[in-house]
Amino acid sequence: MTYLKSQSKRSPQRSCSICRVKYDKDALIRIVRSPDGHAVIDKSKKLPGRGTYICPDAECIEKARKSGRLAHSIGAMTDAEFWDELTEYAGNMGMVMGLKLRSILGLSRKSGTLLIGMDNIEREKRKVLVMTASDCSENVREFAERYEHIALDMNISELSEVIGSRGGVQIVGLPLSSGFAISFNPRPLT
Ligand SMILES: [Zn+2]
Incomplete structure (x- = not known):
């Protein structure tokens, strides 16, 4: 599951102790040392x-x-046991994030904020967060790399369906200044 780096200015940020990338605190898992010296997930x-x-x-x-x-x-x-639990907890969190992403894409499309296709993204004057389908063309991928970019865990037909389009959507964008882009609680590209 991939998410994007946080754009939010509102919530406090922390770094992952392993990859060192900064995220909204809520997008990270906090681990604490229990009084008996064991690592526990601070849910x-x-x-x-x-x-x-x-x-x-x-x-x-x-x-x-x-x-x-x-x-x-x-x-x-x-x-x-701790590692098993952490793996499961992280997996569930990823699923929730995926659902959230889907709902943001659907809502932003309905409100007319979502930019669909390279032409619309290119015409946008504001900074754009770009998202590509997992099976997008090389051409689209190269275009996306000019922007803040997330590779979605969705293929073209899934992405099209999520945004209620007839099909063939390889790339979408959200202005970074829009509420939709900053409502992500995201994760980086892997
Ligand atoms: Zn990390």
Whole structure:
């Protein structure tokens, strides 16, 4: 699951302790050291104690597990159970984010904010956040790289369906200044 880097100026940001990318705090998983010295997931984000953040990305979690860096940074012990739980929790979070992204795309289309296709994106004078279908053409991919860009986990037909288009949508954009773009709680490109 991929998301974009946070554009929000409103919520506090933290860095993932593994990839070091900054996100809205809410898009990260907080891990704290429990009083008995074990690492636990702070689902409420309110637990006291020494904490660290990790993004809900399978790659970051794997790196954290292998390197021991996450546990080391808070001086906590991690066991297999902890890693299983973290993997599952991150997976669920990714699913929620995916649903959120879909609803934002649908809503922005309905309100006329969504820019569909390269021509419309190019004509937009404001800065645009660009999203591409997973099976977009090379041409479209190159175009997208000129912008802040997310590769979606959706193919052309899924993307078309989400935005209520008849089909063939390879690329969409949202002005960065629009409420839609800043309402993401996102994750970076992997
Ligand atoms: Zn990370």
